[in-house]
Amino acid sequence: MFDYTFQWRQAIRALPQMLDGALVTMQIAVLSMAIGVTIAVFLAVARNSSSRWLRAPATAWVEVARNTPALFQIYMAHFGLGSFGIYLSPYIALLAGIAFNNAGYLCETFRGALRAIPATQIRAGRSLGMGPAKAFRLIVMPQMFRISFLPTMNQAVWAILMTSLGVTVGMNSDLTGVTQDLNARTFRTFEFFAMAAVIYYLIAKAVMLGARLIAWRMFRY
Template identity: 75%
Template sequence: MFNYTFHWNQALKALPQMLDGALITLQIALLSMLIGVACALALTGFRLSGNRVLSGFATTWIEIARNTPALFQIYMAHFGLGNFGIHLSPYTALLVGIAFNNAGYLAENFRGALKAIPDTQTRAGRSLGMTALQAFRFIVLPQMLRVAFLPTTNQMVWAILMTSLGVTVGMNTDLAGVTQELNARSFRTFEFFALAAVIYYVIAKAVTLAARAIASRMFRY
């Protein structure tokens, strides 16, 4: 049917290299999630703080993160910051861009999760003699984490997929970057990228299944 000979061997030979790239991909995704969750919690706090400046800052961050493409955010980190004399390596730019994006989406998730917990619970905690912090720590936070857990793992999968954008700013150590480099050397585009797609699929599925397993163990009651 096709006048084309597939060379799967070449792609399979490069599998170890690509798996190394997959590790970098996972590393970036994990780091960006950790930074993202920390920023998102801070942003959620800012929003609830009632301080005009802080909540304005949080809203601006969240709206920009949610209303512009992730690729644009990475470009901003890579090219835009150069105006201020800050020159980030592709790795850092990718990490900053994805973490910024994650924080925006996660903050929105956390806000939704907080809303799902009735105010009466805090009041009940307070009237049992808890301080405000205790009520938040022991009553609200555990329930909030439960509600926010699955959206957060979804965001983790998104982060993994987003790392592939690094190749557009010259990243060459993550899975997409390694694949692109191999492709530039051999022009076996289809074979290499098909293999990369399989690896991405396996990683994404593994993360989803692991998250489900963790959720069913942690949130049994």
């Protein structure tokens, strides 16, 4: 017989702690996206390069990032590197694992965007006296980010949700870690994890709503 007694007051009293954890979650997600986007730009250029020496390592990164579990990547950062004497804190290991994953997925997003930009754009920049690097930075990259903006925001939501994996390597300051600690002290599993799920949902919806508003304002032409 179903005789569970809900105690929502405990979860509501713990809400400030959970919101502090949500701020850590957002911090990790934002940093992992910044690192991932930076690396992904270089990987996308390398993947589109005619040089095999550039394509091979970039392809290997993408293949590993996209075809292995994100949890495996975080475990390798936290536990695997320890075999080589490199010890990362749970925070850094989680950040590194998510950034690695982001870079792999965003590389393919950016590579598709690059292929959608006519090669004549570069030639037009060169005819104005720009070097290849300057033409790429001023002409190609803005268009690449415009084309890939919404898919990049989808990856940002995925990065937010991936932070929940940090609890498996001892991360206890993000939203899932805080929720797990509260659950261990009170055994009110449903209440605390339901509250955490609502917070994750609201964060994800806010990110996508903000992205759509930005896209509507900036990319209407």
